Amino acid sequence: MLSLSSLLKRTLPLVIQSAEAHRKPRWLPVAKSKIYRIPKRPVISEEERLELLRLHNNYKTQMRSIKRFYHEEMIKEKSSRESASSEMSQRIEAEEWARCVELNEKWNAQVALDRQERRKLEMAEQDEYALKRMERADVLQKERIAKASEEIRRQKELSPTFITPETLEAAIDHAIANPTDYNFAIDLKGNRYEGRDVQITYAKENKAAKSASA
Amino acid sequence: MSLPPASGTGRYFAKAAKSIRLIRQGCTNRPFFHISVTHRRRINSQPVIEQLGSYDPMPNTNNEKLVALNLERIKYWLGNGAHISTPVAELLGLSGFLPIHPRSYMVAWRNRHTERENLAKLEAEKAKAAEAPST
Numbered sequence: 001m002l003s004l005s006s007l008l009k010r011t012l013p014l015v016i017q018s019a020e021a022h023r024k025p026r027w028l029p030v031a032k033s034k035i036y037r038i039p040k041r042p043v044i045s046e047e048e049r050l051e052l053l054r055l056h057n058n059y060k061t062q063m064r065s066i067k068r069f070y071h072e073e074m075i076k077e078k079s080s081r082e083s084a085s086s087e088m089s090q091r092i093e094a095e096e097w098a099r100c101v102e103l104n105e106k107w108n109a110q111v112a113l114d115r116q117e118r119r120k121l122e123m124a125e126q127d128e129y130a131l132k133r134m135e136r137a138d139v140l141q142k143e144r145i146a147k148a149s150e151e152i153r154r155q156k157e158l159s160p161t162f163i164t165p166e167t168l169e170a171a172i173d174h175a176i177a178n179p180t181d182y183n184f185a186i187d188l189k190g191n192r193y194e195g196r197d198v199q200i201t202y203a204k205e206n207k208a209a210k211s212a213s214a
Numbered sequence: 215m216s217l218p219p220a221s222g223t224g225r226y227f228a229k230a231a232k233s234i235r236l237i238r239q240g241c242t243n244r245p246f247f248h249i250s251v252t253h254r255r256r257i258n259s260q261p262v263i264e265q266l267g268s269y270d271p272m273p274n275t276n277n278e279k280l281v282a283l284n285l286e287r288i289k290y291w292l293g294n295g296a297h298i299s300t301p302v303a304e305l306l307g308l309s310g311f312l313p314i315h316p317r318s319y320m321v322a323w324r325n326r327h328t329e330r331e332n333l334a335k336l337e338a339e340k341a342k343a344a345e346a347p348s349t
Contacts, residue, residue: 048320055316062313067292074293 224252224261231255232296234288236269237262245271249283249302251291266291269305281305 044052083089163171183196231254238258240246247269250262267283274280288311292298298306300317307314 052316052320055319059313059316066312067295070289070293071295074290 222262222264224256224263226263227253232263232291232294233299234266234291234296234302235299236301247271249305251287251296254297264291281309283309283311285311 181195183194185193185198187193232251233254234249234251235258236247237250237252238245239248248262248265249267249269250265252258252260252262264287265284266287267281269282270280272279283306288306298312300315303312304315304318306312307318
């Protein structure tokens with residue numbers, strides 16, 4: 001059975017989009033209409049042939065030398081890479097490492113100084129911010145207390161008019177003795193007529209009625 | 215299943231012959247090529263060992279055919295004895311990395327030849343036209 005890992009690690013894709021998909025397969029014979037077709041051979045003149053031969057010879061010679069050059073360069077590079085692990089190069093590397101460490105420590109010290117200064121500034125800023133907030137909270141609290149005390153004072157002034165259990169009877173008597181009627185009517189001109197059972201006298205209309213009767 | 219990835223996933227055999235070739239990656243009516251190194255006996259639809267550049271044969275708005283080449287890696291593969299296909303050799307020759315390929319010269323002189331012939335034909339026609347009204 002096909003394992004999943006082998007399926008995932010395959011080099012060939014499952015479905016190949018072949019560029020030659022539209023071509024006729026190799027095993028199909030020549031089409032009937034093309035059996036006696038003879039492809040035209042390219043005509044190359046003798047002069048051109050000789051010129052091409054010369055050019056190709058030159059090109060091949062040059063390419064051979066170029067390829068050899070790159071091959072030798074590769075070999076040289078490989079050998080230099082192998083010699084990189086020698087004692088001399090190791091010593092040089094160690095020196096370089098020490099120099100780098102020194103430089104890094106210097107940079108670290110500088111950065112630490114900068115950081116301390118920055119932290120101081122930041123702490124001062126935070127303190128200032130906190131103090132400001134506290135002051136603002138104090139002011140708000142004071143304002144609130146003042147408001148409350150003002151309210152208390154106002155209520156104390158009003159306290160003689162409050163109805164207490166002792167004065168309740170008297171207040172009820174007073175209310176019964178002085179009934180108040182909040183009902184009122186209003187006419188088209190905006191005149192108010194207080195009370196529910198008030199007789200309304202239409203002054204102007206009466207006059208008009210009188211004139212009409214007269 | 216998508217197409218095989220463009221670069222670097224092909225199986226690599228150190229001793230097998232390699233070739234640097236153009237691999238068509240465009241779609242219908244839009245050719246586009248990767249310049250890749252693969253095994254010489256491997257078909258183009260398989261994953262390549264490494265992509266070394268690209269070639270767009272259709273001229274862009276500035277009438278340029280763009281070619282990108284990773285010359286360092288081409289040098290490396292040439293040093294490892296990779297073969298170069300003719301189209302890639304032509305491109306490398308025109309880019310100045312290798313000597314000009316003989317095929318480029320051939321195409322050039324053939325183009326010049328046809329142009330000269332066309333010009334001669336045009337002149338002959340003109341001469342005929344000039345002769346015709348006089349007679």
